[in-house]
Amino acid sequence: MVQKRTCDYTGEEIEPGTGKMYVKTDGTVLWFKGAKAEKNYFLGRESRDLEWIGYEEDEETDADEEDESDSVADDTAEISEDEESDEETETEAEV
Known part of the structure; x- marks a missing residue:
């Protein structure tokens, strides 16, 4: 069964077979829908401040x-x- 995942930055649902999994050195797993979400997360931007997230x-x-x-x-x-x-x-x- 395919697991439904949500983007840890935007909160949107990630379609199976897409997205990116990032594992921190402490073992925390972060899921991102796309490169845009990933880059904004690492730049330290708050997701609530960006219009494209809705x-x-x-x-x-x-x-x-x-x-x-x-x-x-x-x-x-x-x-x-x-x-x-x-x-x-x-x-x-x-x-």
Whole structure:
């Protein structure tokens, strides 16, 4: 059975037969999806600071902000519909 591995730098899944295994002198095994991830790791760059990685926490906070703005827009639409129905009943009563 083929093991599924994830890149230790980007967190992406590595397809079987691809990627690179790096073993440190202390026995720690690091898996990298490609040379770009490996080079950035050894340069000491933080993966969360790079745009091409698509860090998951940023996506979650952006999605939460979009959901909040949608719910505010829905609330204002509901209020407008309620006001319109009140106006219709008042005009019908006057006639």
